[in-house]
Amino acid sequence: MNPSATSPAGRSFGFVEWFRPGEYERTERLLPDILKSGANSLRTHLSWAEYLAPGGEAWFDWLIPKLGAEIDLLPCIHYTPPSMSRTGRSNGAPQVLKDYADFVDHVLTRYGRHFRHVELWNEPNNLLDWDWREDADFQLFCEMVGGAAYWAKQRGWKPVLGGPCPFDPMWLNLMGERGVLGVVDAVGFHGFPGTWDSEEGSWGGWDMHLGEMRQILDRHNAEAEIWITETGYSTWRNDEMEQARRFMKALQVPADRLYWYSFADVPPDVAVQEGLWFDPRHYHLGAVTHENQPKLLARLLMEGGIERLRDVTRLATPHVATGAAPIVITGGSGFIGSNLAESFLAEGEDVIVLDNLGRPGVDQNLAWLTERHGRRVHPVLADVRDLRGIEAAFTDAKAIFHLAAQTAVTTSLVSPLDDFEANARGTINVLESVRKAGRKAPVIFASTNKVYGALEDLEMLPMDDRYVPADQAVRDFGIGENRPLDFCTPYGCSKGVADQYVLDYAKSFDIPTAVLRMSCIYGPRQFGTEDQGWVAHFLIRALSGQPISIYGDGKQVRDILHVDDAVAAYRAVHAGISRVRGEVFNLGGGPQNSVSILLVLREIERLTGRPLEIDFGDWRAGDQFFFVADTRKLEDQLGWQPRIRWKSGLSHLADWLTEHRFDGRAPIRDRLRVTA
Structure with missing residues (x-):
């Protein structure tokens, strides 16, 4: 294991990246950077529908061995071929439920040497991935996935149950009562605190949700592991520092494995899911942009792994005393900004250094300022493009130098x-x-x-x-x-x-x-x-x-x-x-x-x-x-x-x-x- 890939708790991390058929160049471009980031695992999808589409078999014949040779691979097998679906859509149950298990068996035979675990379906309680309107009690799903998991386990692979999204303890307990939890080695969990409005009312924190999950698993399969198969933070408001902080917090979560969603942003001309074109948050979840330009998270991981990321994300905004009138310098960690800040700090002024740390090396300038002047340096690690994120920094300012x-x-x-x-x-x-x-x-x-x-x-x-x-x-x-x-x-x-x-x-x-x-x-x-x-x-x-x-x-x-x-x-x-x-x-x-x-x-x-x-x-x-x-x-x-x-x-x-x-x-x- 790459030491830089370990979290403060000693756990490795991975990324989620969906590669679409024909994305040969994109795969070749992203994979080296995923490895350079220190990730030691990768979750990607192996779509049953795409596999049976024209050219699909050749695509996966290239993709799965390519990825599996470089990194610990977790393929997520999902999406019914529409011609075999009861609803005519890829989120419908197959007409013959055993066909899914047969396809999983085919995947294990053809590609199984390239991975140890296999994930069975993605977000099964999400209407976009599984049409529960046609399977209200999830009986079809349980029969389909339970049979596939049992056979995969018999053949020596470790099945992972796809994570419910949003988390639903009643749904998970139903999987236990139906016997599905008894034949899997791990269960996925999806959570994106701070990104989706839909989670604001229901999100109770990692400890609460994973605690509920552990209690249910202990009743039905105490040896099953909990995997965070998707978590992330969208930079749609350009708050890249917050994404880096959320990543560090996720590394502290008491789970057996962590996959960050995702490594790269989705290109703006690609539909994430039907009906979701309008929401910019779906397009900015990556650690790098869709043009493969590193955001702060990816840059820090590539420069020095978790230790580098931890050092930078420890920087916070110290409290500015009531009545103090600081000088605000936007871009204050940059070349001119740090020299300007130094001149004021040397005279005893309080200086708010507002910077997104986007340029390589500028965090070294901020470290230099804080080492020399301690608590009179007040880092606000935000981006001027994010109005909501910067407003408070100007509340008591007596002067502003705008260099960002x-x-x-x-x-x-x-x-x-x-x-x-x-x-x-x-x-x-x-x-x-x-x-x-x-x-x-x-x-x-x-x-x-x-x-x-x-x-x-x-x-x-x-x-x-x-x-x-x-x-x-x-x-x-x-x-x-x-x-x-x-x-x-x-x-x-x-x-x-x-x-x-x-x-x-x-x-x-x-x-x-x-x-x-x-x-x-x-x-x-x-x-x-x-x-x-x-x-x-x-x-x-x-x-x-x-x-x-x-x-x-x-x-x-x-x-x-x-x-x-x-x-x-x-x-x-x-x-x-x-x-x-x-x-x-x-x-x-x-x-x-x-x-x-x-x-x-x-x-x-x-x-x-x-x-x-x-x-x-x-x-x-x-x-x-x-x-x-x-x-x-x-x-x-x-x-x-x-x-x-x-x-x-x-x-x-x-x-x-x-x-x-x-x-x-x-x-x-x-x-x-x-x-x-």
Whole structure:
């Protein structure tokens, strides 16, 4: 057993995943990640109806051996072929009840070497899976499943009775009185606390329901085990932290086996069950999205198993004392957010760090803050897209810095709806939470220079290693706030919409707001990727000896700003909010910190003492040839100016990455000390 798969009680866990006929590629894609998560078992269905449909036999001939070779497999055998059903539907009893047992016997003969247990039917008291209107006393069901279970047990396999949903102790006791419980080795239980409205009135807690179940089993088959064959939590409101917490709670449940439903979300074009298209909760139960992007639960399991998940889910919201007026930083575990939080915490402020921990590495920033400042750090692990989940965090806030966002242009092009939800709706949720609190706390928003579009009207003069604007004023000072907005790419649109809403709330609702349209920020606590945080990403690749991909020719120019200077700018706006409410400022390194990508790469080569392997690709959508922020407005009105020059800042970041990302490996560290 994989040690990372064990729960705090020492029990392993598994996932539920229904694979539909023909999903060869999806199966090949999901299985390695299921194994990587630490799961050591998998529950999937083997549909009798699908098996007898055209192509069904070939599909299961491929699927069952494929899965069984990699993981402890539990096939759930259910769904009557409509042509053999008494009702003409797959949830009806077969016309000849023994046909089901014969099919189970066929499955055991054909595939039995790939599993030890076999589940007989799914949710038999649920009308969608078993038509109890045609079998009101479950006599047909008991005869059908009881015979199949008896024969499977005689042949050496361990039958599992499908879990009732919702749980019904009277139904389970009937199974005992009819003799079904006496011929099974385990009974399934389904429970989704917190997800379905239908459970709110009937859910009594794991201990109560499993206690009832154990009492019934002890009367009819004391040796039968209790398996949680389905439990889960839907992230339809984007509350991924709550899903991770529910998973940890499920691991504490006193059952003999646990299956989490499910590993992957259902694609939006697939009907979950007839009549259930309308309910979004059915489509967001996975640990990964339908596009196989890990949610927080899957990411933590893949990074470090249960121990990693436990460490992160232990983070809770400590009580903020009555009368305290904390500072709220959304995205407070991120790169800029954690540095900003540190600056306030160092002065004795209480800081609410509101973050969904969605980006890899940011939980390390939160751990760093809590280790340094203890109970003055108040983590609220929620998503700004979840209005109900974040409102309370703003109740007593005296200032809000809204940095939480989807930050990559490339991601916005792949998933524009998700980008809109995070950036536009998330910002409205923050503003409305502040308005509801009624304290008129200032809101300072992190916008982007992408709201100015690709700047295609600016004439550029190509030099050897950079582009230079033909306009002398732009060359001398950069792009000012009077530049017309020109939203480009879904990311530019979503941030631009948010930018304008923040400014309007100062006009419409008298909330003191300000906007900082940022250029490229870099520095310690940044976990850069190819899509966002390019300066840190280049250094990480260089320090690890990996090639670097450049999109375009590398002559594009940016004004890079060290995070310490960025924090100082946010602090200056906060301190002067009464004078600058409703204002927008460009924030970047300015002309003195303007660099081309090629120039940064050249300096990284000097710092690391090794040549870089560079690949050049096509230009990306909306990429600007040149952007340097004109920061004179910020300087004139608030006295701010950048203090860290880019070469010094780059050396500082390289040293920090070597220490914290690469464990201070001596060869690189010595080389940095010599060349910096």
